[in-house]
Amino acid sequence: MNVPFLGTMFDFAARHASPALIKRFYQGPPVAMLNNVVHDRFRRTVRWAASHSEFYRDAFKQRGIDSRRVRRPEDLGDFFTTPTDLADHPTKFLCQRPQMVFESSGTSGRNKRVYFGRSEWEHMGRTVAAGFRIMGIEPEDRVANAFDFSIWIPGMLCHYGAMANGNFTQAFGKVDPGEVYRRLKQENLNVVLGEPTWIIRLTELAEKHGAVPLKLILGGAEEMPTAAIPWIQSVWKGANLKMCYASVEMALAIGFQPCSNQDGYHLDTVDFLPEIIEPDEAGWGELVFTTLYRRTMPLIRYRTRDVTRLTPGGCPCGSIMPHISRLRGRRDELVVASGGNLYPLMFERILESVPGISHDWQVIFRLDGVREVLELNIETTRSDFGELDREIHAQATALYPDLMKNLALNIFSLKIVHHPFGSIRSSRKLKRLLDLRHDPATAESLESREPIQIGV
Ligand SMILES: [Zn+2]
Missing domain, CATH: 3.30.300.30 (ANL, C-terminal domain)
Structure with missing residues (x-):
């Protein structure tokens, strides 16, 4: 099949598909077709950015890059975008009028700003919903969303996901865990979303005062300490604990745990083109990604500063989605x-x-x-x-x-x-x-x- 047509067809389908359909695509696309779709979307993202954003236009010109000839990441040579570029001039990345902004706290001081359009958010909501379903959150589940709202992205993103998935939800934001603990029973909430340290404090309350039956606890924003995982699952009487790897710059989680393996993440290679650059002899290097689904502020070869590697031998579950090891730490750490x-x-x-x-x-x-x-x-x-x-x-x-x-x-x-x-x-x-x-x-x-x- 004609390759550019595949990418266009995919984008059209993604804009109109239900979470259940998106879930099926994530779970079972033929590898060759996925590669063609990804590379076609990469090529079109680069062209779009070069013709609509001041930052990319100037950067490509400086390096003598002709965006019409770019087909794969390596065609961009040593061009990368960095957290510093984003902190220095976020609006120069814009390709069209934005409707929302979120900030990234990072660990290096200045906040980075990332802009989105409304239709992107609607698409992101359905994609998050598909991710929820892959990890076991069905429409009849009742979700306590304790991810931060405020100027950060995860609370709102999971809210859109829960809405698109058809869940009943209470959107707490990052409040005192005691406030959520008291309401788990009141609203029969059986799925809890929050940051690892927050989940640990909620679990301490449950250990002291008793746990209600939970189906799933979903964490993100930081790594969960390995030793905390079996303890959390035993306090919540066998609830599943899964983690996502995301950031404001990624918006959607680039890493998630669709199988029972809690060590590391499967990569979303439908919405992102990930690379691991400057690897050492054991394969550990910095994760770099290109967004394939965004037109307001696409990020091309964005350096995350997070250090990981492709898991040797892959994930035992056998999924075709590539698997990366647990993050070893931020490169700047x-x-x-x-x-x-x-x-x-x-x-x-x-x-x-x-x-x-x-x-x-x-x-x-x-x-x-x-x-x-x-x-x-x-x-x-x-x-x-x-x-x-x-x-x-x-x-x-x-x-x-x-x-x-x-x-x-x-x-x-x-x-x-x-x-x-x-x-x-x-x-x-x-x-x-x-x-x-x-x-x-x-x-x-x-x-x-x-x-x-x-x-x-
Ligand atoms: Zn797996």
Whole structure:
């Protein structure tokens, strides 16, 4: 079949299809047809952007890129869009008059603005609904949506999804988990949507006061700590827990869990063209995506800064959707320190089996004179700090002997700082690794945070 015609047909069908039909397409398109559709939509997105947006027109001109000759991502050479481009001049990306704007908190300070049109939102709602169905949310389910509304996207996006899916829903926004807990029974809500740390607090309430039967808990916006997954499912008496990987820039989730595998995500290669760039020898690299469904503000080869890799051997479920590993951390959170490459998942693994500490922790790298200090800030309810620190050392030694060998060699010092529960997180997204070795002013301002006691 004529390739351009396939893409056009797909876009037309997607605008008019029901969530049930979209679900069928996601689950079973022939690979060759999917590739043709994706590449045709990529080509048309690049042409559209080059002829309608100031940013792309200028950037392509500077690099001598003729958009009419671009068929695949590699035809764009070293052209990428970055979070900095988006923060610097978001309106230059616009290709047509927008009707909605959302902001992205990111972890790097300035908010990024992403614009959408109304018809895109209607399409996104039906696509989210199809994703809900793939993950087990049927029209008769009753949804508690506790994702944030405000200036962020997930609350509104899931609201559109629940509406398109035909669900009864209570749109809470990110309110006190106690408010939602009280209403689960009142409205017979059986599906809960929210951020991982929020879900953990809701689960603590259920553990203390009793759980109602839930069918599914759906998290996103951050990774769920691995150790929390079996605990959450057991407190909620066998409810399924699934995660989505999305951002304001993606809008739709690029990663989701349609099967029972909770480690990593299947990729949505219908709405996005994903790439993993600059991979290391084990395949870990930065995830980059191109949006294929947006015309108001398409993002072409957008660098997410998130580090992942294609799961070796794929997902055991056998789905044709490619599978990526759990995110190893943001690229800008990888810190070369203490004689090695350190990333957030390392510390999560060290801390997950130590009892009496919360899921909120932060590592701060400082300089004491010229000496490097790895300061591990944890929240704990325990008072036996000596024993607690010994347990953390033992875990770190078992999992990362090279790191601890550098400690033994005095390449750096380790300082464990104990805080009360709920005191480390000061903003919506917790930056896990904070490198203040060359930023003494910020290092000093953080000193005012009151620890319980400084450990060994
Ligand atoms: Zn799978």
